[in-house]
Amino acid sequence: MKKFIKTMLLLAIAAIPLGCANKGEEGMKKKEIAISAAASLTDALTELKNVYEDEHDDVFITLNFGSSRKLATQIEQGATADIFLSASLDDMERLKEQGLINESTIVDFTENSLVLITNNVVQIPVSSYEQLGSAKSDHISMGEPDTVPSGRYAKEVLEHLQLWTPLQDKLVMGSDVRQVLTHVEMGNADYGIVYASDAWSSDKVTVVAVADSSWHSNIIYPGAVVSDSNYPAEAQDFLDLLSGKKGSAVLQKYGFK
Amino acid sequence: MDYSPLMLSLKVAAISTTVVFISGVFFARAFARKQFFGKSVIEAIFILPLVLPPTVVGFALLLLFGKHGWIGKWLLEWFDVQIVFTWLGAVIASIVVSFPLMYQSAAAAFNSMDDRIENAARTLGASEWRVFRTISFPLAWPGLLAGLVLSFARGLGEFGATLMIAGYIPGKTDTIPMSIYFAVESGQMEKAVFWVVIIVALGFSTILWLNWWSRRNMLRYANENRSR
Amino acid sequence: MLEVDIKKRLSHYNLEVDFSMGDEILVLFGPSGSGKTTILHTIVGLTKPDEGTIKLGDKAFYSGKKDSMSVQARNVGMLFQDYALFPHMTVEQNIQYGMKRKDEHRSFVIGQLLQVLGIHQLLVKYPHQISGGEKQRVALARALASEPSILLLDEPLSALDKQTRIDCQNELIRLHEMWKIPFIIVTHDREEAEKLGDRILFLDHGKIIDERKSPYTDSPHSTYSY
Numbered sequence: 001m002k003k004f005i006k007t008m009l010l011l012a013i014a015a016i017p018l019g020c021a022n023k024g025e026e027g028m029k030k031k032e033i034a035i036s037a038a039a040s041l042t043d044a045l046t047e048l049k050n051v052y053e054d055e056h057d058d059v060f061i062t063l064n065f066g067s068s069r070k071l072a073t074q075i076e077q078g079a080t081a082d083i084f085l086s087a088s089l090d091d092m093e094r095l096k097e098q099g100l101i102n103e104s105t106i107v108d109f110t111e112n113s114l115v116l117i118t119n120n121v122v123q124i125p126v127s128s129y130e131q132l133g134s135a136k137s138d139h140i141s142m143g144e145p146d147t148v149p150s151g152r153y154a155k156e157v158l159e160h161l162q163l164w165t166p167l168q169d170k171l172v173m174g175s176d177v178r179q180v181l182t183h184v185e186m187g188n189a190d191y192g193i194v195y196a197s198d199a200w201s202s203d204k205v206t207v208v209a210v211a212d213s214s215w216h217s218n219i220i221y222p223g224a225v226v227s228d229s230n231y232p233a234e235a236q237d238f239l240d241l242l243s244g245k246k247g248s249a250v251l252q253k254y255g256f257k
Numbered sequence: 258m259d260y261s262p263l264m265l266s267l268k269v270a271a272i273s274t275t276v277v278f279i280s281g282v283f284f285a286r287a288f289a290r291k292q293f294f295g296k297s298v299i300e301a302i303f304i305l306p307l308v309l310p311p312t313v314v315g316f317a318l319l320l321l322f323g324k325h326g327w328i329g330k331w332l333l334e335w336f337d338v339q340i341v342f343t344w345l346g347a348v349i350a351s352i353v354v355s356f357p358l359m360y361q362s363a364a365a366a367f368n369s370m371d372d373r374i375e376n377a378a379r380t381l382g383a384s385e386w387r388v389f390r391t392i393s394f395p396l397a398w399p400g401l402l403a404g405l406v407l408s409f410a411r412g413l414g415e416f417g418a419t420l421m422i423a424g425y426i427p428g429k430t431d432t433i434p435m436s437i438y439f440a441v442e443s444g445q446m447e448k449a450v451f452w453v454v455i456i457v458a459l460g461f462s463t464i465l466w467l468n469w470w471s472r473r474n475m476l477r478y479a480n481e482n483r484s485r
Numbered sequence: 486m487l488e489v490d491i492k493k494r495l496s497h498y499n500l501e502v503d504f505s506m507g508d509e510i511l512v513l514f515g516p517s518g519s520g521k522t523t524i525l526h527t528i529v530g531l532t533k534p535d536e537g538t539i540k541l542g543d544k545a546f547y548s549g550k551k552d553s554m555s556v557q558a559r560n561v562g563m564l565f566q567d568y569a570l571f572p573h574m575t576v577e578q579n580i581q582y583g584m585k586r587k588d589e590h591r592s593f594v595i596g597q598l599l600q601v602l603g604i605h606q607l608l609v610k611y612p613h614q615i616s617g618g619e620k621q622r623v624a625l626a627r628a629l630a631s632e633p634s635i636l637l638l639d640e641p642l643s644a645l646d647k648q649t650r651i652d653c654q655n656e657l658i659r660l661h662e663m664w665k666i667p668f669i670i671v672t673h674d675r676e677e678a679e680k681l682g683d684r685i686l687f688l689d690h691g692k693i694i695d696e697r698k699s700p701y702t703d704s705p706h707s708t709y710s711y
Contacts (some may be wrong), residue, residue: 138324139342144425147441172342172424175438179421182316187325188341189424376531377569379556381583381631391582395573 024083031059031231033238034080036071038087038221040112040177040197041179044254045085047246052238059234067176068243075100075226082229085109085221088149092222094183104237105225105236112195112219114153119187119204128209132191133163137170141180141189144173149219150180154193156216181205195219200255221256260430263455265344266433267303270412273351277408281359282401286393289367300360307357311417314353322349344430346423351412358411359404366400367393399471406467410460487635487667491537491547495520500534500691508662512682514675515707520610520691521671522566525637528669530556541635562633566640568624570612576623577608577662583631599627601663602656618649625660635667641676643678654680 037045042065049061064071064081072091075081076098084101086092095101116132118125126135143151151173158164173190174180177198182193185204192205199207223242225235241247251257284303288296306314311463322329322340340346370393378388416434416451423430425439433456440449488505500520504511513521526532528539529545533553539546541561547553571579580599584591599605602622607615615623621641628636641657642650654677661668672678678685687695 081393138339141424142441144443146445147439169426169429172426173439175420175425177443180423182319183424186319186323188319188323371569373565373569374571376556377563377565378571378582379531379625380529380561380563380587380633381627382557382560383582384557425533471573 002227031234032062033059033205033231033234034062035085035238036064036066036075036079036081037083037085038068038071039065040087040195041065041085041221043201044197044251044256047250047253048238048242050191051246051250052241056234056237059231063236064217064249080228081226082231082235083223084226085223085242087112087219087221089220089222096224100227101224102227102229102232103224105239105240107223107243108159109223109239109247110221110251111213112221112255113213114150114157114193114216114219114256115199115207116209116211117181117184117192117194117199117202117205118190118208120206125190125206125208129157129161129163129211132207133161133166135190137190139170139172139175139183139189140167141172141183141192142204143177143180144175147199148174148176150177150195150198152192153211153216153219155190157193157211160215196257197255217223261400261428261435262431262433262452265347265431266413266456269344269347269351269432270409272349273355273412274405274409276348276352277356277359277412278401278405281356281363281404281408282394285360285363285367286389289364290372303360304357306353311354311415312421315350315421318346318350318353318418322346322422329481342424342426344423347415347419347430347432349417350418350422351415354415354418355408355411356410358407361403362407363397366397366404369400370396402470403467406463410463412458413459486530486542486630487669488538488540489524489528491524491534491539492531493523493527493534495523495691498690500524502686502688502691502693504686504693504696506669506684508665508667509683510658510670510681512676512678512685513638513669513671513688514682514685515688517671517673519688521673521688522639524688525563525639525669526655527669528635529561529637530554530559531571558630560634562628562631562636564621564624564628564636564638567644568612568620570620570624570627572612574611575608576604576610576612576615579612579623580608582627582628585632595626595630596662598629601659602626604625617646617655618646620654621645621649621653625657629660629664633666634666635669638668640671640673644670650677657681 008112032203035045045063049063053060066074068086068088071084072095073084075084075095084095086094092101092106096103096106116126116129126132132140142154143149145151145155158167172183174183180192180194181198181202183189185202191224196207196210199205223239225232225239229235272413288300319341320326322332324330324333324339329340332340338345340349374396375388375392378392383391414434415432415439419432420438421433425431425435433452437449437452437456440446440452486505486507490503491500493500497518498520500523502520502524513524515521523532527534528546530553533550534547536549536550545552545554546559571582574582580595584595596605602625604619604622604626607619607623612620612623621644625641638657642653645653656671657668658681670681672681684696685697686693687697
């Protein structure tokens with residue numbers, strides 16, 4: 001719910017500059033940078049947007065969040081964007097092959113990790129992924145592996161630990177991360193597997209274990225400037241901020257590596 | 258190909274339709290042609306799931322039937338029955354979203370009936386139950402059947418609320434609409450098309466059958482009205 | 486002996502009537518909206534008066550809001566304005582619907598009734614397959630087959646053409662002679678009122694404004710003034 005309200009606020013905030021852009025023609029004309037970013041980056045980017053705008057009076061940033069795949073498709077279809085921040089290498093690769101992004105600007109700006117979460121109602125929670133096999137639990141929630149990125153990595157982890165088949169009947173697949181969190185928050189699922197950054201966004205769940213990064217392929221977030229960008233210099237500037245010290249400090253605050 | 262989604266969908270739709278039919282007919286009959294305090298509020302609650310987004314309905318169901326929900330907790334403690342993440346959850350979701358359709362159809366059917374016919378049966382000494390069984394029910398049947406078929410079709414196609422409360426556990430709670438959704442989202446077009454064809458065939462044949470049936474059976478009532 | 490003494494508030498006036506009757510044909514005559522049908526409905530039990538009493542012999546149908554006998558228990562036969570036949574049942578099923586017992590004597594009486602009404606050949610038909618006059622007779626047979634202790638008829642002949650009407654009037658009088666129970670007939674047709682009624686109550690705005698013995702009845706109190 002908290003996230004929902006935040007998203008709505010963001011939408012409202014994003015709408016205001018659009019309204020002002022027309023009026024602004026008489027006065028000082030601000031440069032607009034549109035960022036298409038993976039939904040998991042919502043909180044971190046909202047903070048960084050303010051940091052950047054404070055430093056650059058002549059620029060304002062609009063944020064467009066969604067699943068990486070959908071955002072990539074939007075860009076393919078000509079949607080306006082200056083920066084693409086993806087949660088998966090595949091989608092970045094796809095745009096790169098079509099020449100839709102400036103290849104030289106691609107930067108892996110952060111990484112996510114996979115955590116095991118639980119609700120406070122579980123009396124004595126497990127303290128590691130390995131214990132899931134023997135733990136007394138009814139249901140474990142995760143993203144659907146074929147459609148939700150975190151679900152794909154969760155499946156890799158469970159397969160690595162040889163728990164995928166034995167747990168089969170207990171695995172409740174969510175159609176997005178929010179659903180997985182809801183199931184754990186309400187205590188309907190005893191455990192859930194989500195990104196560390198997702199776990200951070202909910203104050204009703206606790207992280208009991210972090211998956212070893214060798215159990216799954218790297219969860220890398222690549223970013224790049226879009227070829228059609230009107231303000232490539234400013235876009236590059238923001239990307240530098242994101243991948244630099246300030247950026248990683250903010251990202252870490254929100255659960256990223 | 259795994260056919261379990263077909264069997265599960267049919268089972269869920271059949272059970273929810275039965276529940277919805279009995280309760281829908283009961284409430285519609287009890288409320289028909291009556292005015293009492295709070296009737297419009299109760300009717301609004303009945304119809305609500307029709308206008309709410311499925312995910313909102315699903316969330317409300319989680320609040321009620323979740324392991325720690327108001328009803329779910331009680332069911333678990335006293336009967337050891339779990340609703341959430343089981344096929345029963347799919348049944349509950351189907352019931353909630355298809356009940357408005359059944360209630361609306363049944364209420365329209367009972368309200369449009371000439372109450373003199375029921376009164377005539379009463380003056381002939383028929384008990385209320387006999388009036389219902391032999392007069393009200395058969396005369397309202399065309400409308401009730403329409404509601405029944407709509408509810409079945411709606412139950413069969415229910416997705417949003419079902420995903421929330423029944424979860425998606427392949428082989429356990431994957432109804433046809435869920436299989437379609439995840440197949441489409443993951444680009445397994447062949448699988449998606451297969452299930453789409455099946456669900457379209459099911460829906461199409463029920464509606465076709467309803468049209469055929471009503472044209473054949475409504476004739477009698479149509480004639481009756483014309484000769485008045 | 487039926488005794489009716491009731492008051493009921495209606496939207497445009499107050500219904501306030503007091504009358505009693507024996508095994509005769511009583512006609513309630515008056516313009517539409519004068520409360521005739523409401524009186525029938527209070528006797529049969531479909532509406533409750535606000536206060537008063539309704540008694541048939543020693544059976545109290547109504548003696549106050551909280552003391553009202555159910556429609557089913559009153560055993561009052563009623564012929565509705567457009568007959569209210571059950572459209573999904575055959576004529577035979579319609580007639581048998583209210584029959585309380587099906588012994589030989591009863592079958593004989595019903596057989597005779599069908600004969601008198603001339604509807605015995607209609608038994609397998611559905612209501613929509615028969616004429617208005619036939620419907621009227623079927624409805625009459627259905628009401629009588631339930632052995633009512635009183636029969637109420639709400640504009641029983643208004644939907645029929647002139648000739649059928651006259652035939653049916655004669656049948657009603659004949660049936661009344663056979664059955665020997667009180668008949669109350671509501672009509673707004675003066676000629677019909679005079680032909681059928683042993684006694685006529687004139688109603689207007691919920692009040693009995695006049696009461697006459699029928700001119701055709703040989704009674705010392707008969708008045709021939711109209």
